[in-house]
Each structure stands twice: as C-alpha cells, then as structure tokens.
Amino acid sequence: MTIINTPRDLPQLDEFLELEDLQGVQARYGRAPLVEASRVCIEDLRQRLLNGSAPATLDSLMSSVTDYVKKTQSPKLKRVLNATGTILHTNLGRAPLATAAVDAVCEIASSYSNLEYDLNLGKRGYRTSNIEEKMQEIFGVEAAVVVNNNAAAVLLTLAALARGKEVIVSRGELVEIGGSFRVPEVMSESGARLVEVGTTNKTHLHDYRKAINEESGALLKVHRSNFLIEGFTSEVSIGDLHALAEESGLPLIYDLGSGSFADSLTGVLPEEPTIKKALDDGADLILFSGDKLFGGPQAGFIIGRADLISKIKHHPLLRPLRIDKMTLAALEATLLLYADPDKARKDIPLLQMTLIDLNELKERSSRLLNKLQAHGINAVLDESDAVLGGGSSPGVKLNSCNVVVTPACGQSAQSLDARLHQADPPVISRIVRDRLHFDLRTIKSEEDSELSAILISILQKDQI
Numbered sequence: 001m002t003i004i005n006t007p008r009d010l011p012q013l014d015e016f017l018e019l020e021d022l023q024g025v026q027a028r029y030g031r032a033p034l035v036e037a038s039r040v041c042i043e044d045l046r047q048r049l050l051n052g053s054a055p056a057t058l059d060s061l062m063s064s065v066t067d068y069v070k071k072t073q074s075p076k077l078k079r080v081l082n083a084t085g086t087i088l089h090t091n092l093g094r095a096p097l098a099t100a101a102v103d104a105v106c107e108i109a110s111s112y113s114n115l116e117y118d119l120n121l122g123k124r125g126y127r128t129s130n131i132e133e134k135m136q137e138i139f140g141v142e143a144a145v146v147v148n149n150n151a152a153a154v155l156l157t158l159a160a161l162a163r164g165k166e167v168i169v170s171r172g173e174l175v176e177i178g179g180s181f182r183v184p185e186v187m188s189e190s191g192a193r194l195v196e197v198g199t200t201n202k203t204h205l206h207d208y209r210k211a212i213n214e215e216s217g218a219l220l221k222v223h224r225s226n227f228l229i230e231g232f233t234s235e236v237s238i239g240d241l242h243a244l245a246e247e248s249g250l251p252l253i254y255d256l257g258s259g260s261f262a263d264s265l266t267g268v269l270p271e272e273p274t275i276k277k278a279l280d281d282g283a284d285l286i287l288f289s290g291d292k293l294f295g296g297p298q299a300g301f302i303i304g305r306a307d308l309i310s311k312i313k314h315h316p317l318l319r320p321l322r323i324d325k326m327t328l329a330a331l332e333a334t335l336l337l338y339a340d341p342d343k344a345r346k347d348i349p350l351l352q353m354t355l356i357d358l359n360e361l362k363e364r365s366s367r368l369l370n371k372l373q374a375h376g377i378n379a380v381l382d383e384s385d386a387v388l389g390g391g392s393s394p395g396v397k398l399n400s401c402n403v404v405v406t407p408a409c410g411q412s413a414q415s416l417d418a419r420l421h422q423a424d425p426p427v428i429s430r431i432v433r434d435r436l437h438f439d440l441r442t443i444k445s446e447e448d449s450e451l452s453a454i455l456i457s458i459l460q461k462d463q464i
C-alpha cells in the first residue's frame with residue numbers, strides 16, 4: 001500500500017490517470033470527468049496534508065476520485081422509492097408507466113420509426129393519426145387530438161374555439177392546480193375573455209343563462225380536482241349545461257383533469273367523474289391528463305365533437321404543443337392495454353396500485369415490519385389511509401396499511417427523513433406526529449427487499 005505522508009508523496013496527475021484501478025471509471029464516465037476529479041481530489045489532499053491532517057493512501061485517493069466522478073456524473077433526475085402511499089404524486093412524477101409502454105419507448109427512441117411516414121401510401125404522414133384513431137375507438141368518440149399536457153389542451157382548445165370571445169365559468173371552478181395551472185391565467189393567455197358566474201360555493205343554471213350574449217364563445221366546466229367544497233354548495237352538472245349549450249349553440253367544454261376511464265376504478269373512486277359519464281351527459285369536448293388516473297405518460301387529451309376538434313387541429317398552436325415520439329410510443333402502448341379491462345388493471349401500475357388487494361398489502365407490510373424489528377428498530381403496523389393525490393379525487397381515502405417507525409431517543413423523524421432522501425435510491429416517506437410512515441401500496445413488490453435494506457441501514461444505525 002502506497003502511503004502519502006506529505007505533499008511531496010502526491011502522485012503526478014499523468015501517472016495517476018494511468019493507474020489500473022481507474023481505467024474502469026474512465027471507460028464508464030469518460031476521460032474529462034476523471035481528469036477533473038483527479039485534479040480536485042489531489043489538490044484537496046495537498047491542502048489537507050499542508051494543514052497537518054493524517055496521511056492518506058493511494059487507494060483512498062483513488063476511491064475519493066471515483067466517488068467524486070460518480071457524484072458529478074450521475075443524473076440528478078433519479079428513481080425514488082415512493083413510500084408515501086400517494087399514488088399520483090405530482091412531485092414524484094405522477095403515474096409510473098406500464099412495462100409495455102416502457103418497452104415501446106425504448107424501441108422507438110433508439111431507432112428510426114414511421115413517426116410521420118405513411119407506410120401504405122409511401123409518403124409523408126400525420127404524426128398522431130394512428131393514435132387518434134385508436135382514441136376514437138377506445139373512448140367511443142367522433143374525434144380526438146393529443147398534445148403535451150392537459151394545461152396545453154385547455155390553452156389550445158380555448159384559443160381555437162373562443163379567442164376574442166367570452167367563456168363562461170363558475171366562480172367555484174376557477175382553480176389552481178399543481179401550483180402553476182390557474183384557470184383564469186391560462187384563459188387570458190388563450191385570448192378568451194373570462195366571464196365568472198355564480199359564487200364560490202353556489203352556481204345555478206340561470207347564472208350561466210344570464211351570462212350568455214352575442215359575445216359568448218363557449219361554456220367551460222372545470223373539475224375541482226384537488227380540493228373539496230363542502231356544506232352549502234351547488235354546482236351545475238354537465239347534463240344540465242348540455243341542454244343550455246344546445247339551446248344557445250355554444251360548445252360545452254369540460255376540463256376533467258384526472259381522466260378516470262377504467263370501469264374498475266369507479267368502485268373505489270365513486271366521487272370521481274369519469275370520461276364515459278361526461279360523454280354520456282353531453283359534454284362536447286372533454287380534456288384530461290395522460291398521467292393522472294389514465295395511468296400513462298404526460299399528455300393532454302382532447303376528445304369529442306369532430307367539427308370542434310377539426311378547428312383545434314388547424315390552430316397554429318397545435319405545432320408548439322405537440323407530443324414527442326417517446327410520449328407517443330408510451331401513450332399508444334397504454335391505450336392498447338385498455339382494450340381489455342383485466343389486462344389494464346393488471347398491467348397499468350396506477351390501476352394496480354389503486355386496486356391492490358388489502359390482504360396482500362398487509363402481508364408485505366408484516367414482512368417488512370418483521371425485518372425491521374429483527375434489527376431492533378421500533379416499528380408497528382398501522383392501518384391508515386392512502387390518498388390518491390396529484391390533483392385527483394380530493395377526500396378519497398383508500399384503506400391502506402403503514403409500517404410506522406418511532407425514532408430512537410435523541411433522533412427526530414425529520415433528521416431520519418433527510419437521510420432517507422440521501423439513500424440510493426432515495427426513499428420518500430410521510431411524517432405524522434414525529435413518526436415515519438411507510439406505505440407499500442406505492443412500492444412495487446419487487447422493490448420490497450431494496451426498501452427494507454435501505455431502511456435497516458439508515459434507521460438501525462440510529463438505534464445504537
């Protein structure tokens with residue numbers, strides 16, 4: 001072992017870079033990051049030796065260089081273990097994709113594709129024509145178009161159908177979602193003029209009727225995805241608005257947001273408006289996200305009347321808001337899974353996690369609990385609720401099961417939580433009254449052992 005006692009023992013950069021043990025790092029991350037890391041670490045060690053710190057070894061220098069390269073060269077966007085039980089967590093990337101969707105992304109992203117080439121005609125094709133046909137079939141609508149996200153869908157729809165005109169919305173539905181999507185602001189960017197009707201808690205059909213005049217361009221209903229108004233309230237249903245829309249000749253646009261489509265979800269989320277019901281009740285256009293209850297990639301769907309969709313498709317904003325080929329691949333693969341409801345609930349992670357069997361969850365939680373307890377960690381099982389989150393189904397609680405850890409003396413849940421965030425992969429938990437809650441509903445079963453290993457390594461140290 002080569003000992004480095006004084007700055008004079010430090011290796012020359014050129015020689016250091018040629019050391020056998022560093023060749024793997026260079027092959028994996030490239031020469032430039034290795035050179036940079038070596039410079040920094042050698043200089044750092046020089047300073048420490050000058051300050052009289054203990055001698056180092058060549059091995060320890062190499063391992064600090066390797067760590068430095070790994071730290072600076074690994075992506076900052078990384079997989080995390082979501083143990084919050086919140087299935088649609090906007091901060092944690094909303095819906096994870098189905099395996100079929102991931103495979104489709106890999107295939108399309110890594111090669112050429114017929115993205116805008118019609119193989120039958122042998123000439124230029126239209127990027128989203130295949131998926132739009134599939135959407136028409138699956139949702140049972142006249143026409144469909146897909147854009148980058150639901151906020152874009154709202155912007156484009158209003159710009160195409162109501163620029164320079166008035167759009168009538170209930171005051172109780174002027175919501176902010178995800179911190180940056182505010183209905184009034186998106187509306188003003190679209191060039192449509194907002195006409196607020198009713199009050200925060202109550203809006204009646206006659207409020208809408210009174211607001212209609214020759215300047216009117218559309219009726220807009222917005223699903224209050226992320227909060228509840230309780231008590232003395234009333235809102236006007238799509239069914240009632242439909243009659244008014246017909247009578248006045250105005251299009252009825254419904255920003256549904258979450259886009260619940262699977263029949264299997266209606267049982268567990270009875271309050272959540274569904275795409276099917278909105279269509280049956282007579283919405284002319286329905287707008288929703290691809291990565292909320294639909295369980296696919298980030299996207300915004302616009303489905304409904306062909307004449308309205310045709311205007312939307314010819315609007316110049318469609319091009320800047322279009323989806324890329326990777327999204328398109330993931331979306332088509334996810335849509336195909338919906339052809340068979342059983343396959344959808346088995347293969348789409350969002351549906352799987354929402355509909356998970358509670359006994360199975362309890363079993364997995366018990367296994368985790370036993371492992372933690374065997375390592376002297378103070379943990380219990382607690383049956384509490386998981387929330388759907390991410391701008392859908394406010395107030396909906398799913399029965400769940402948590403492993404709850406009480407920090408050892410002198411430790412706080414906050415400090416343990418901060419360390420869990422630095423793990424590889426980071427673990428995101430929920431803190432309730434200074435205890436850490438871990439919900440396996442949002443952990444894949446094949447990730448269970450990885451999670452328990454991380455929890456043991458971090459929580460156990462602090463018990464000693």
Ligand SMILES: *Cc1c(COP(=O)(O)O)cnc(C)c1O
Pocket residue numbers: 149150151152177178181222223224225226255256257258288289290299300391
């Ligand atoms: C989530 C949501 C949006 C924004 O959708 P993104 O896909 O995040 O852009 C808009 N409207 C409603 C009602 C929503 O719930």
